[in-house]
Amino acid sequence: MNETIWDLAHLGHVELLTPKLDQSTRFFTEIMGMSITATAGDSIYLRAYDDYEHHTLKLTASPQAGMRHFAWRTRSPQALQRRVEAIRQTPYAIGWNDGDLGHGPAFEFRSPDGHLTEIYFETEKYRCGPQDQSALKNTASRFPGRGINVRRIDHLNLFASDVRAYRDFQLETLGGIMSESIVDDLENMNPRAVWFMVNSKSYDLAVTLDYLALQGRFHHLTYAVNSREEVLIAADICLENGIQIETGPHKHIIQQTFFLYVYEPGGNRIEIANTTARLITDPDYKTVFWTMEERKRGQAWGLPTIPSFHTQGTPMPSP
Amino acid sequence: MNETIWDLAHLGHVELLTPKLDQSTRFFTEIMGMSITATAGDSIYLRAYDDYEHHTLKLTASPQAGMRHFAWRTRSPQALQRRVEAIRQTPYAIGWNDGDLGHGPAFEFRSPDGHLTEIYFETEKYRCGPQDQSALKNTASRFPGRGINVRRIDHLNLFASDVRAYRDFQLETLGGIMSESIVDDLENMNPRAVWFMVNSKSYDLAVTLDYLALQGRFHHLTYAVNSREEVLIAADICLENGIQIETGPHKHIIQQTFFLYVYEPGGNRIEIANTTARLITDPDYKTVFWTMEERKRGQAWGLPTIPSFHTQGTPMPSP
Amino acid sequence: MNETIWDLAHLGHVELLTPKLDQSTRFFTEIMGMSITATAGDSIYLRAYDDYEHHTLKLTASPQAGMRHFAWRTRSPQALQRRVEAIRQTPYAIGWNDGDLGHGPAFEFRSPDGHLTEIYFETEKYRCGPQDQSALKNTASRFPGRGINVRRIDHLNLFASDVRAYRDFQLETLGGIMSESIVDDLENMNPRAVWFMVNSKSYDLAVTLDYLALQGRFHHLTYAVNSREEVLIAADICLENGIQIETGPHKHIIQQTFFLYVYEPGGNRIEIANTTARLITDPDYKTVFWTMEERKRGQAWGLPTIPSFHTQGTPMPSP
Amino acid sequence: MNETIWDLAHLGHVELLTPKLDQSTRFFTEIMGMSITATAGDSIYLRAYDDYEHHTLKLTASPQAGMRHFAWRTRSPQALQRRVEAIRQTPYAIGWNDGDLGHGPAFEFRSPDGHLTEIYFETEKYRCGPQDQSALKNTASRFPGRGINVRRIDHLNLFASDVRAYRDFQLETLGGIMSESIVDDLENMNPRAVWFMVNSKSYDLAVTLDYLALQGRFHHLTYAVNSREEVLIAADICLENGIQIETGPHKHIIQQTFFLYVYEPGGNRIEIANTTARLITDPDYKTVFWTMEERKRGQAWGLPTIPSFHTQGTPMPSP
Known part of the structure; x- marks a missing residue:
């Protein structure tokens, strides 16, 4: 029996596109309670108070909502090398880039469904200053006491037109475990949704079937709070601030996540969980x-699964 | 730079000794909400509702309280083999045993402080029956709705007379990361307590200085509940049932654990966290x-650290 | 300006009818965590751990589900006298009964919609014994650590075919305040639902329009738990025990109650809130x-209001 | 048997003195999450988001910390009249004042220990504007999402040199119930602390023995949050912002309040509960x-009661 590959450490960051950069930024800072660590060109870099890296979210101005890329951090330079070699054996490899604000060189590739992805190890850990140093030295920065107070990036959910292809690529090339999966039925086992685990969290990435059969779309990005009580408070904060709540709070039967789905002003779906x-x-x-x-x-x-869950992703096709 | 060794998967189980087997068993079943999976000789095997293995706690009758052994599960058979080879390079190796109820062959060794330890991979996953099948298929068994409802084993804390020796052995031979540590001061860096991480939980094992300078003692075993609210409810349940509360609920500054420490009737310290x-x-x-x-x-x-934390371990020396 | 009448102290108890007395009793004891204080004839008397009276729920065997009567306790004997005099001025008065297990003489009347109601002052306060004495002397009995652990009766919701008539009778004859109300629109102010407050809780009784236009039906009875976290845990306990969840957990916009609605095995709707x-x-x-x-x-x-909320009450008409 | 007097509705507001008006104001707005409704002379008027009156806290600049006055609101103009007549029968009456920002004429008196107190009915209910209108119409204003987010004034605790005198005056002249009391022992029943209830909250005012035997001092003022989880979050917020935590979070055995005691920058003790x-x-x-x-x-x-609880009040005597 081959050993499971444990070379990916965790979801690193996600670059979201927004047609309303200012409003989206205000949502993530004022409502979600995140902080800006850098601004460069049309992009804003943000992190939650206990995200240990320079950023976990990059917001980039764009005519329409969606995801430009996302990134995995590996467990070591060697692990990165091993994964790059594996990716190069597939048709999906693109090549190295020079990195970005906050992290070193990254190897780019496309998912089988076309999502631009990168994998890296070298990173710039966030260094707080006197303004945001936490009294708890084991916290990356001070609890903000502002809005929803999200703690850290949790997971990413992508849409795919071909879930099986994504699943096979992920498990064979990147490693980890498929912790849960929706299949048509137990005879054909045709996958409609898959959840991938690369550490002790029960998933860092979910890939679900796009009922519109479009390729490479974004479903949602999730930030974690410390308790279910804070998810409930988050719902009130969204309600009070005119943020559209799609569904929740409720508990997913799959993965048991206690969830709240909202739309940030740019149109991307965000989960607080x-x-x-x-x-x-x-x-x-x-x-x-x-x-x-x-x-x-x-x-x-x-609670019935909301129908928009199967079709509403970004970008949305023109009507 | 060498890669960090990630061969240990998690803390497997702990065998606690108790002079009051019946009362201790009642504590773990009625108060903690755990279930008995087997009885053999003078031992009772127990698990929390979401522990995936046959047991995480073995209670064994004995004239005095303490810990007979504890166990690590590895990530694979190959990982087990690698760690056994490493342990054999040290003076602490004992040898293979035939396993126990619920798990296969285990390699035994002593910690530098004398704690009997074993490492294994083959395990019997818990199979619930119609009586305790959860409506949530991704839960190992049904939420009990009884007492404290602990969810899973969380971590073990040992006393050691020589924390440095334990630390060096653990990191060099078994792997993982030392996530936090108490040192005398930042000049000499003499360790007084160490916390070891082998997965994404910030620690599975803590080793703290025994002020009585005794060897191989047990400090506490911790079970996790789903929320801080349930730790508060646990305190009421202990209060209502005459279980001695030592300290808490409060939040550790180290590791940020929200804790409650009590004594099970046999005399061992138990944490709900x-x-x-x-x-x-x-x-x-x-x-x-x-x-x-x-x-x-x-x-x-x-909250001041309670002085008994530095001296009260099991077994206690005769007065 | 007349002074508001504050003669009612609180909702006293509710007598529910059930075609499955054993199963209903098991639901209230094992799932809800209540205790039996007496059995007499076809009736079981129950209370939550912090209910201060002999009982707040009387379950009585009957061919079909529903409510036989409910009761208000007054603030004093004088207050009782005043309310009886007021009720006697209406067509709804019935007369005094001799009381029941747990309380003294009560004056009976019908609501304008026909619900049998009584009003009393003399009561038998619950006296716990060594078995259920709480370590907190200001609690009526020990926290059970069983199932949902409901704390106290909270409120009652009735259906009425004529909400306006109920409202006018309640405010003019019994007193208190109408804290919230649903009306067709702000021009006609035709009431469709009313919430009555008699102490500092924002309501003890709600009366909502029965879309089936039946008279005197029961909508739901609510028991309170200490936190929203416990409402969420209650949902898991119901799920794990095959109790039908109708809707929730979620937050009512009216009254802000965090709710979970389930059906007890006899068919009556119960809320945990x-x-x-x-x-x-x-x-x-x-x-x-x-x-x-x-x-x-x-x-x-x-969350959309579930349609069954407007029609599902007990008893249900024969199909 | 006389009927209990229920003429007081609730604790209305407290005027605290602070030698650091700016810092105290920042504490109540930024840390506690309260809002300023008016500024007049050396005073700032504040309220929590669900306080229904113009203010519940008046901060006034002063050389030393302490309380200038506090106020009870009555249940009606008639109730006010009745209480004024009763107070006039005692040596403690002062007379009517013209009211203050936010409320109408108030009748002033001193407690037997000298605390300046007033009683009023006419009040200005808070009217929110577009900026702070809540999406929940039954909330006085919008949930702030800032700092501790206290919901409403909860209770006041005074020190007294003569607890018995305060108790007798309160119960005989103002009404309500003494819900709990500390006495030396059950033989002499000499009161050392008393808790007064005027509505369904188990207390609105506590009076405890001043071990320094000083007269008329202030012990603490309490604001309520929605859950125990938010008390725990409050502790982190205070820790992160350099606010001195005196004791807690923990649960009082008396009244069962889940508490956190801190000192606002002016030196007055504040509880979040x-x-x-x-x-x-x-x-x-x-x-x-x-x-x-x-x-x-x-x-x-x-948790041992902290010794400063018996001596630390405001104003503190000069050393």
């Missing part, structure tokens, strides 16, 4: 499969 | 050091 | 009105 | 007595 104490530390965890029949029961406590 | 959303996903996390001077400030919100 | 820190201490609180137009927005965070 | 779902709706609630022997056990979960 808490996973309670759930972790997967079992190194040979067996994938939990859910059939379409089971999915009819809705979320954990019966 | 929640870590909010804190995880360490940084693969080259730099150890956070705390000086004795800083420790004078007490826990996160100022 | 937390109101966070909301109280109304303003003695001349002005009713908050909601139009049907506003109600289209659903609950606080957008 | 949550009472979970505890209410007293029993109109003839029997006082719960605690002896000094019982008090040795500390707070609910064993």
